[in-house]
Amino acid sequence: MQTTTRERLISLLSDSDDYISGQKLSEIIGCSRTAVWKHIEELRKEGYVVEAVQKRGYRITVRPNNLHPGEIKNHLNTEKIGQVVHFENTVTSTQEIAHKHALNGAEEGTIIIADEQTVGRGRLGRAWHSPKGSGVWMSIILRPNIPPQKAPQLTLLAAVSVVQGIEEVTGLSAQIKWPNDILIDGKKVVGILTELQAEADRVNSVIIGIGINVNTPKEAFPKDIETIATSLKVEKGEEIERAYLVRAIMEKMEKLYHIYLEHGFAPIKLMWESSAASLGKRVRVRTITGELYGKAQGITEEGVLLVEDDEGTVHRVYSADIELPQKS
Amino acid sequence: MQTTTRERLISLLSDSDDYISGQKLSEIIGCSRTAVWKHIEELRKEGYVVEAVQKRGYRITVRPNNLHPGEIKNHLNTEKIGQVVHFENTVTSTQEIAHKHALNGAEEGTIIIADEQTVGRGRLGRAWHSPKGSGVWMSIILRPNIPPQKAPQLTLLAAVSVVQGIEEVTGLSAQIKWPNDILIDGKKVVGILTELQAEADRVNSVIIGIGINVNTPKEAFPKDIETIATSLKVEKGEEIERAYLVRAIMEKMEKLYHIYLEHGFAPIKLMWESSAASLGKRVRVRTITGELYGKAQGITEEGVLLVEDDEGTVHRVYSADIELPQKS
Structure with a gap:
């Protein structure tokens, strides 16, 4: 597991409802207070609102909807x-x-x-x-x-x-x-x-x-x-x-x-x-070689789709686009 | 098809039993005579023996056993x-x-x-x-x-x-x-x-x-x-x-x-x-899950090996190491 300083910082500030002092953050993470401050500046640039109150420390009040x-x-x-x-x-x-x-x-x-x-x-x-x-x-x-x-x-x-x-x-x-x-x-x-x-x-x-x-x-x-x-x-x-x-x-x-x-x-x-949308329904199956209409019966152990056509023949479909019936 | 000057040069000199002049090489390849000369120097470094005779040109007499x-x-x-x-x-x-x-x-x-x-x-x-x-x-x-x-x-x-x-x-x-x-x-x-x-x-x-x-x-x-x-x-x-x-x-x-x-x-x-060495012979089959002895019968359309054990059961072998009988 790789965890960067930035990830630790987000995690610590997220877990605390209260302020955490720069001193404490630097001790827990194991870097200088200046480094903590620099990372907080970076977080702000990314859209985090980080409150800083003297003698109390830092607190995240707004988090961007990001994928950090x-x-x-x-x-x-x-x-x-x-x-x-x-x-x-x-x-x-x-x-x-x-x-x-x-x-x-x-x-x-x-x-x-x-x-x-x-x-x-x-x-x-x-x-x-x-x-x-x-x-x-x-x-x-x-x-x-x-x-x-x-x-x-x-x-x-x-x-x-x-x-x-x-x-x-x-x-x-x-x-x-x-x-x-x-x-x-x-x-x-x-x-x-x-x-x-x-x-x-x-x-x-x-x-x-x-x-x-x-x-x-x-x-x-x-x-x-x-x-x-x-x-x-x-x-x-x-x-x-x-x-x-x-x-x-x-x-x-x-x-x-x-x-x-x-x-x-x-x-x-x-x-x-x-959770399958198609099973038991009539579907249109488009493959590289052609089209097929029939009832989607289920999948096999290998994940192959089984489709029964109107003559009762069951087709194994490895790769296709499926169209479901239109809602009426 | 990508063909480099070097490839063209080897091809031209290989196809000719006679000498080819630097002038002619440079015209066919479409580069300067100096470039031809530099490429020939490179070929020599790679082990080609290229004879150069004044007023006649170049000829490859010894080719290294390379994969150029x-x-x-x-x-x-x-x-x-x-x-x-x-x-x-x-x-x-x-x-x-x-x-x-x-x-x-x-x-x-x-x-x-x-x-x-x-x-x-x-x-x-x-x-x-x-x-x-x-x-x-x-x-x-x-x-x-x-x-x-x-x-x-x-x-x-x-x-x-x-x-x-x-x-x-x-x-x-x-x-x-x-x-x-x-x-x-x-x-x-x-x-x-x-x-x-x-x-x-x-x-x-x-x-x-x-x-x-x-x-x-x-x-x-x-x-x-x-x-x-x-x-x-x-x-x-x-x-x-x-x-x-x-x-x-x-x-x-x-x-x-x-x-x-x-x-x-x-x-x-x-x-x-x-060309198969194993077919019709008794083989030892080692797979991830265990060993099997039997006669290698053939392969399927998918390239799967079929091995018949002593009880007559035919096994489909997808991945294995095969040992052939020792020569007697």
């Missing part, structure tokens, strides 16, 4: 996931950066998170709209000892974690649309992109990208997606604290990942099915 | 594989470098090749002995549109290419030991390591690492592998030109890869089986 590692790691109750956080204001794509960290041996659970992506990407090389300050754009590095064909299971595991995290933080109930979208009220609020670095028969790292529209205002969605996309703020009617949401998702994911490593995919599958 | 891109690409009869060559004298591992090139969008068919690897690696994170100047240590980037579970097929395709290339250049007959070794007379001469960058349901790039003991003298093998490893030179009794071997393998691989993309794995499977 100190905010994410403050009281984060995990052993691995999110214990190393690489935060950047602007990146091309957190997946790209996570791939490089993974190649360089990053620890399992490392996350890469950014306030803005300039070339955010989704499945099949599609673009993912990632405007500054309003979303959670992050990538998580896992290193499970599984063959590549089991990797789709981790997309489903991640989806369940996100649904649970959203519910904890906002109370909103979200549904999963196979394979990698999360919807609220039929509109997309989260996309998940699972990528691998692997040998032919063994995964070296799984890089799970999660993009969440958190505080995007309704009018900020591009025209071509405004009818199919939404944000947590739009649905909830209030601003959501992003660091709290990330923390909740990390904690849910770590619990599910432990279950997965110990007991396999079966228990995750049950949870996934209970 | 100019040597590899000279008369290379492929469209993609090997048309972009990144050569380095010393690298940690060509796989590591190929991964970075692949992330940065390297073209299909790009190869990374080195004269020496300091941290060459094999399957399951094992080390691969890659001494300077005596082997072929290379990685090839392919971008087939396949799901990750089909990637083992490309290990088998690469193995067939290498067997065919070795046969063309040396006349030696090699056998493939599932999944990724090539043997001559029961001793290992080539290892193949297939790695992926992929989405959960689609491969972005397959990086095929091929390590060949080419001119390693018998006494140069470390003690712990001298009884199980050999080199082409040891088996053939003469030095092998490495660039020629690489070229032959690239050409075989490109042909097989075209067949694979057009007709799928079935024709490759047939060729693989005809």
Whole structure:
């Protein structure tokens, strides 16, 4: 676990309702009072309002809605996931950066998170709209000892974690649309992109990208997606604290990942099915080779979607876009 | 196709039995006579003997046994594989470098090749002995549109290419030991390591690492592998030109890869089986979970090994080390 002075400072000031003196902060953190003062100046530049009262010390009164590692790691109750956080204001794509960290041996659970992506990407090389300050754009590095064909299971595991995290933080109930979208009220609020670095028969790292529209205002969605996309703020009617949401998702994911490593995919599958938007419904399935209409029956142990067509034949769908029936 | 001045120079001088004047070289290549002269000086430093005769010009009389891109690409009869060559004298591992090139969008068919690897690696994170100047240590980037579970097929395709290339250049007959070794007379001469960058349901790039003991003298093998490893030179009794071997393998691989993309794995499977060392024999199979003895029956369409135990049960083996029966 790497903890920087800045992270310690945010944590100490967040945990105290009262003022903490510069002297005390410098003792606990183990740096000079001048260093403490400099870090507090930096926090102010980042949008924190830090009251300083003579003979009493410092107190945070306003926190910006940011994704600073100190905010994410403050009281984060995990052993691995999110214990190393690489935060950047602007990146091309957190997946790209996570791939490089993974190649360089990053620890399992490392996350890469950014306030803005300039070339955010989704499945099949599609673009993912990632405007500054309003979303959670992050990538998580896992290193499970599984063959590549089991990797789709981790997309489903991640989806369940996100649904649970959203519910904890906002109370909103979200549904999963196979394979990698999360919807609220039929509109997309989260996309998940699972990528691998692997040998032919063994995964070296799984890089799970999660993009969440958190505080995007309704009018900020591009025209071509405004009818199919939404944000947590739009649905909830209030601003959501992003660091709290990330923390909740990390904690849910770590619990599910432990279950997965110990007991396999079966228990995750049950949870996934209970949040699935498509199961039992008539869906339109578009694959590279063509289209298929039928009833989504369920998923297999490998995360493959089973679709029964009108003649009763069951098709195994590995990769596709699914359209759900329109609401009537 | 990227062709450097140096590559052009090697190609021109190689194709001519006669001298070529500096003037003519500079006209064909499109650079100054001084530049030609400087490049020739560089070639000499690399071990080429270049005769220079006044009023006649230059001629290569001795070529070093090197892996210069100019040597590899000279008369290379492929469209993609090997048309972009990144050569380095010393690298940690060509796989590591190929991964970075692949992330940065390297073209299909790009190869990374080195004269020496300091941290060459094999399957399951094992080390691969890659001494300077005596082997072929290379990685090839392919971008087939396949799901990750089909990637083992490309290990088998690469193995067939290498067997065919070795046969063309040396006349030696090699056998493939599932999944990724090539043997001559029961001793290992080539290892193949297939790695992926992929989405959960689609491969972005397959990086095929091929390590060949080419001119390693018998006494140069470390003690712990001298009884199980050999080199082409040891088996053939003469030095092998490495660039020629690489070229032959690239050409075989490109042909097989075209067949694979057009007709799928079935024709490759047939060729693989005809070179397989283990099929029909009793083998010992060591997996992560345990051991198994039985008869190697064949491989499936996905490249999975089928082993029938003494009770007649057929096991599907995804990842394992195979021991062949000792010669009697």
